[in-house]
Amino acid sequence: MMDDASRNFDRSIGDRVRSLRARRGLTLTELAQRSGVSRAMISRIERADASPTAALLARICEALGETLSAFFADEDVPASALSRRAGQRLWRDPHTGYLRRSISPAGMGSRVDVVEVEFPPGARVAFPPRGESKVMTQHVWLFEGELQMTVGEMLHRLLPGDCLFMDLGDAFEFHNPGKTAARYAVILDQGH
Structure with missing residues (x-):
């Protein structure tokens, strides 16, 4: 069984994918076509029903125009050179x-x-x-x-x-x- 910390992290990944997809005006189908990741898998990730592997997440990020570092950056933290x-x-x-x-x-x-x-x-x-x-x-x-x-x-x-x-x-x-x-x-x- 998945622990609470893992579940919360999967939820934050799913929320971030959904948010970036919405910002770019992409449907699940369009993101699936751009990334080569199935629509069903992207939907499962967005619902936190699946934990994406590194290769899978990299493909989704690329299709969204993001690097993995930018994907994981905390948007609520103010920019800092340090x-x-x-x-x-x-x-x-x-x-x-x-x-x-x-x-x-x-x-x-x-x-x-x-x-x-x-x-x-x-x-x-x-x-x-x-x-x-x-x-x-x-x-x-x-x-x-x-x-x-x-x-x-x-x-x-x-x-x-x-x-x-x-x-x-x-x-x-x-x-x-x-x-x-x-x-x-x-x-x-x-x-x-």
Whole structure:
């Protein structure tokens, strides 16, 4: 059974998806077509009957014209150039268990987002190619552990200190083949 904190968090994700969809004047069907996520799944997320995975939520955010960092930003918090660790938003992917921390200060209008990720041993998450993301790039900078990144057909093995630059329009996959969590930063450039 889902605990109250998880249920409340799922409810806030559902409310945010519904709010962003309404602001953009999109129906469930239109958002489903843009994101490649079924109308039924989006409806379940909006009702907090389902917890979206990282890949699924990324597709929905992209279709709404949002980054994951902007999606998780607290709109009620005034813009500030300083993002204190205690106030940074956390999200745990229900499928892989990876923990995502939004580092960038909210409301600054920057096209760059910085995210810290703790990726469990053995975890794997894949993102399909998305033409809409061709204008976006990211750096993946590994601090601890090991990480295998597949970008298109190319496999990259990252060790602590390594940094991989990639185009988000390509298919890509994160995999932690190690026995300990991988900790890394993602520096995302939205390109607009």
